[in-house]
Amino acid sequence: MFLINCPFCGEREQSEFKAGGEAHIERPKQPTELSDDEWAEFLFMRKNIKGVQFERWNHAHGCRKWFNIARDTSNDQIKAVYKMGEKPTVK
Amino acid sequence: MLNYNQTIKEKKSYQGLQMNEVKPVMKLIVRGKKREFLSAIGKSLNMVLPIKANTSTQTEKLTALWLSPDEWMIFSNGVVKGNTNTYDTEIILNKNICKLNLGAVVDVTDQYVRIVLKGDKVYDLFQTGSPFNFNEFRNKIGSVTQTIIAKVDVIIHNQNQNEVNLFVRRSFSEHLFSWMNDSASRL
Numbered sequence: 133m134f135l136i137n138c139p140f141c142g143e144r145e146q147s148e149f150k151a152g153g154e155a156h157i158e159r160p161k162q163p164t165e166l167s168d169d170e171w172a173e174f175l176f177m178r179k180n181i182k183g184v185q186f187e188r189w190n191h192a193h194g195c196r197k198w199f200n201i202a203r204d205t206s207n208d209q210i211k212a213v214y215k216m217g218e219k220p221t222v223k
Numbered sequence: 224m225l226n227y228n229q230t231i232k233e234k235k236s237y238q239g240l241q242m243n244e245v246k247p248v249m250k251l252i253v254r255g256k257k258r259e260f261l262s263a264i265g266k267s268l269n270m271v272l273p274i275k276a277n278t279s280t281q282t283e284k285l286t287a288l289w290l291s292p293d294e295w296m297i298f299s300n301g302v303v304k305g306n307t308n309t310y311d312t313e314i315i316l317n318k319n320i321c322k323l324n325l326g327a328v329v330d331v332t333d334q335y336v337r338i339v340l341k342g343d344k345v346y347d348l349f350q351t352g353s354p355f356n357f358n359e360f361r362n363k364i365g366s367v368t369q370t371i372i373a374k375v376d377v378i379i380h381n382q383n384q385n386e387v388n389l390f391v392r393r394s395f396s397e398h399l400f401s402w403m404n405d406s407a408s409r410l
Contacts, residue, residue, distance in 0.1 A: 140292055141276055141369075145354035148371060193376050194369045195276075195291035 134208045139215050140195045152188035154178045155200045156220075182206050186220055230397040231336065237407045239344035242400070248337050249299040249310045250390070255326020256293045267319045268297070268312065279365045279380060285312065288367045288380055296378065296390070298337065308332075335378075336396040338389045344410050345387055349379070351406045373406075375399045 137143045160166055160174055179185060185205050190198050202212040202222050211222045234243035253264065253272075265271050270282045273289040280287050281300070288296045303310060308330075316328040340348070346357045355370040366381040375398070378390040391399050 143356075144370070147354050193371045195294075197291055 134210070136189065136201065136210065137213050138191045138194060138197075139199050139213055140197050141191060144191070144194060148191060148193040150190045150192040152190050152198065155186040155188045180205075184211055184222065188216075230393065231338065231400050235404055235407070237342075237344070237410065240340065240342040240348060240407050240410070242338060242340050242403060242407070244396075245302065245337050245339050247303055247305045247332065248301075249303045249312065250331045250335050250337070251297045251310075251313055251316065252290075252294065252329045252331050253297060253316065253320065253326060254294045254329075255320065257325055260320065260325040263319050263323070263325055264316070267315045273367075277360075277367050279367050281365070286380070288378065290367075290369060290378070296331075298388075298390075334393060335390045336393050338391065338396070338400065339382075339386070340389060341386045343385050344407070345385055347410050348403060348407055351410075352402070373399065373402045375402075 134146050135143050136146055136149055138149075157174070160170070163171060166174070182205055184202050186200060186202050188198060189201055190196065198216050200214050200216065200218070200220065201210050202220050203210050212220055214220060229244070229246070231244040234241065255261070261272055261274075268282070268285060270285060270287060271280055272287050272295050273280045276289060276292075278289050284300055285297055286300055288298075290296055297312065299310075299312070310330070310332075313328065313330055320326050320328050346361050349355070349357055349372060352373040353370055355368055360366045360368060360379075360381060364381055364383060367378065369376070369378050371377065375391060375395045377399070380388040380390075382388050
C-alpha cells in the first residue's frame with residue numbers, strides 16, 4: 133500500500149488506482165513487416181527490474197485519467213509522476 | 224423520471240447522523256475540452272464550471288461538480304418534476320453544446336442516486352470504509368471528491384458544514400446504503 137500523487141486530483145491511496153503496465157513502449161510502425169519473434173517481443177516482453185521502473189497508471193476510482201509514474205520496485209517509492217506524452221524527469 | 228424501483232425506501236436516523244435519498248434530482252454529465260465549450264456552458268446556464276480540481280460551483284438552481292479535467296456533473300439543487308424525463312437545462316445544453324459539436328451532454332438522472340447525509344458523524348462513517356483523507360475536505364465547503372467507500376465508487380460533495388451529497392450508481396446504492404446503516408449502527 134502506498135500513496136500516489138495523481139497529477140489531476142492530488143494525493144490518493146493506491147487502491148483508487150489501476151496499474152497499466154510498463155510505460156513508453158512504442159507500437160511498431162509496420163507490424164506486418166516484423167518477424168514473429170519481434171512481434172512477440174513488442175507484445176509480451178516486459179522489464180521486471182529491481183529499481184526504478186516507468187509505469188502507466190490509471191486513476192480508475194477518481195478522475196479516470198492515465199498518467200505515468202517512475203516507481204522504485206524495491207521499496208515502492210515514487211520518484212516522479214508525469215502526464216501522458218511527457219518525458220520522465222528521473223532516470 | 225423513468226419508472227424504477229426505489230432502492231432506498233426510508234430515511235434513517237442515528238445519533239449524529241441522518242441519511243436519506245433526495246429524488247427526483249436532475250443530473251447531467253458534461254464533457255468537453257475546448258475553451259468555447261466552457262464559455263458556451265457559462266452563457267447557457269449562467270454559471271462557471273469549476274476549473275480547479277476537487278471543487279464545485281453553485282447557483283440558485285444548479286451545482287456543478289469537478290470530476291476530471293474535462294468532465295463535470297451538473298445537478299439540480301432541489302427536486303424536479305417526477306413525471307417527465309426532459310429537463311430545460313438539458314435541452315438548452317443540447318442546443319448550445321451538442322449541436323455545435325463543442326462537447327457531450329449525457330443525462331445520468333436515473334444512473335446516479337443522490338443520498339444526503341447530515342450530522343457530525345458523517346466523516347466518522349466515511350472513515351470506516353474509505354481510503355480518502357477527509358481532513359481538508361470537511362473544512363472546505365464546496366469540495367468534491369471521487370473515491371471508494373466499501374469498494375463502491377462514489378462522488379462526494381461537501382454541501383455545507385456536516386452536510387454532504389453522496390452520488391452512487393443506482394445498482395450499487397441499495398448495497399451501499401445497507402452497508403452504511405450497518406456501519407452507522409456501530410459508530
